[in-house]
Amino acid sequence: MASYHARSNSLPSRQHPISSQIDETLNRLRSSQSASTSSSIGQNLNGLQDLHEYVDMLLQSPQSQQALxxxxxxxxxxxxxxxxxxxxxxxxxxxxxxxQTKECTQELQSILRRRRGIEGLANEIRKYLTSRKAVKKSICKAFKNLKQMETKFNKEGENGSVISILREVEVVTVNVLESLLSFISESEAESKLSGWSLISKLVHQKRVGCAEEEEKTNEISNAEVALRSLIKSGNIKHIDNVQNELQKSEMCIQDLEEGLESLFRRLIKARVTVLNILNC
Known part of the structure; x- marks a missing residue:
């Protein structure tokens, strides 16, 4: 994972009162950037919201605006x-x-509630799994963009204290988003066959050793596993378990959506602030 630690004394932004809160939040997010559960990722998204709010406060200072x-x-x-x-x-x-995953989950839940038997469910489940495959393909493309950003971080040098802070924030934001995308795209069924999902290999190679040792809870992949098991067994007794896992998945997705939407609004706010500084 990319990291950026260079700091400059050319601009005294680190002495800004908000800088200590930025540093504290950055350190907290760095220490938990390998998050692999929905609750820990949700906490990191909340942390990013706070971080970008602090950054916007920093950017409002005349000192920072003059520097930029x-x-x-x-x-x-x-x-x-x-x-x-x-x-x-x-x-x-x-x-x-x-x-997309939430809508497919809700549709499948509705179908399961209406049908008393397992007949015809296999096709509906396959539709869900096909949709999940498309989601993972899109996420692979997003990972490529994030990797390009990491290459840029590694090549760029020190350019001043305010710039340094903004880069550090961008790096940590990318790290959290990588964890989120890996969580969304992970397939526990595939992990059991290969030892680790392909996408996780691409994104978290440095974390594989420790990730394989710890027990992870992924509500989205658990629902996928339950659905595959239902198709394989054809046992109607498994439907209750499937419905339960789909419900957990939907609730997990809802929480992540809310955190992501709040983060997005803060990203827009900070970007507008920087653009206004450039245009002054």
């Missing part, structure tokens, strides 16, 4: 704006993935 408006910093600020736009695109993609 300097002509020699313009290229760096524009690069950060490009990065923020890409982060917002990934947020939108994640929201679409969650929405």
């Amino acid at each position: 408006s300097q002509e020699q910093q313009r290229k760096c600020v524009e690069q950060l704006l490009d990065g923020s736009l890409m982060v917002m695109d990934v947020c939108n993609m994640a929201k679409d993935a969650l929405l």
Whole structure:
């Protein structure tokens, strides 16, 4: 995972009263960036909301605005704006993935409630699984964009204290979004066959050893496992378990959607602030 630790004394933004809260939140998010459960990812999304709110407060200070408006910093600020736009695109993609999965989950729940037998359910379940496959394919594309951003982070050097803070925030935001996308796309059924899902290999190679040791709870993949089991067994007794797992999945998705939407609004707010500084 990308990291950025360079800091400069050329601009005294670290002495801004809000900077200590930014540092504290950054450190907390870094320590939990390998989150693999819905509750921990939800907490990280809430942490990102706070982080970007602090950043907006920092950007409101005349000191920060003066630093960012300097002509020699313009290229760096524009690069950060490009990065923020890409982060917002990934947020939108994640929201679409969650929405698509939630709608398919709700439709399948409705079908299961109406039907007393298992006849005809196999085709409906396959539709759900096909939809999940499409979601995972979209997420793979989003990962490529995030990896490009990480390459940029690794290549860029130190350009001033305010710029440094904004880059650190962008890096941590990307890390949390990667965890979220990995959570949405993970298939426990595939993990059991391969030891670790393909997408997780691409995104979390450094975490594989520890992730394989700890027991993870993924409501979305658990629902998928239950559905595959129902198709395989053809046992109507499994329907109650499937309905229960689908309900848990829907509730999990709802929580993640709300956190992601709140984060997206804060990303827009911070981006508008930076654009206003450049245009002054």
